[in-house]
Amino acid sequence: MTILGLTGSIGMGKSTTAAMFEALGVPVHSADAAVHRLYAGRAAPLVEARFPGTVRGGVVDRAALGARVLGDRQALADLEAxxxxxxxxxKGAFLEAARAGGARLAVLDIPLLYETGGEGRVDAVLVVTAPxxxxxxxVLARPGMTAEKFEAILASQMPDAEKRTRADFVIDTGEGLEAARAAVRGIVERFGALPGT
Structure with a gap:
């Protein structure tokens, strides 16, 4: 089974591209979705113990937690730990299940793949980009997003141009959904992972 890392800077179309792989029957694991599940489950009591008052009704309040860790390196390191x-x-359980199910290709959607050294844990990397x-x-169309927040997030991420030069595959999502779908299909075909192939 080939493990494909899917990454890209904020607002480049990772989630939409991940859904295109899923539509072709490729198993996809989203790091962001995993964090959302954990914040409503196993991670909540651990987060509350370290950051009292950040859990409401058994679920981590992301805004309250963000206010506690933003700009505080030690707090952020504690949260990551x-x-x-x-x-x-x-992710390990997901990959085990994909292998057991006979998948030829599995996608790991990892927003900070390069920033966290994740390229060493995948077989190939797909970077999504856009002008x-x-x-x-x-990004600015997202609820609660400001130009300042956007700039701060961009500053914390590896520049898009560098990600593209390091990638095995690049999809420009600015070219429209159909072009992106065709590119995704080409990648899936290349790994022999289209149903019926």
Whole structure:
């Protein structure tokens, strides 16, 4: 089974691209979705113990937690020490299930793949990209997003140009959904993972 890492900077179209792989029957594991599940489950008591008052009704309040860790390196490191091992555990179980199910290709959607050295844990990397003006418009359309927040997030991520030069595959999501779908299909075919092939 080939493990494909899917990554890209904020607003580049990772979630939409991941859904295209799923539509072709490729198993996909999303790190962000795993964190959401963990914040409503196993991670909640651990987060509350370290950051009292950040859990409401058994679920981590992301805004309250964000306010506690933003700009505090030690707090962020403590949070990562809680969450990352749990996400890795979920990812391991996902890959085991994909292998057991006979999948030829599995996708790991990892927003900070290069920033966390994740390229060493996958067989190939797909970077999604888009022109800067498309990226900016997408991100600023999100609820609660400000230009300042967007710039801060961008500053914390590896530049898009560098990600593209390091990638095995690049899809420009700014070219539209049909072009992206065709590119995804080409990658799936290349790994012999289309149903019936």
């Amino acid at each position: 809680i969450v990352h091992p749990l996400v890795r555990e979920e 800067p003006e498309v990226q900016r418009a997408r």
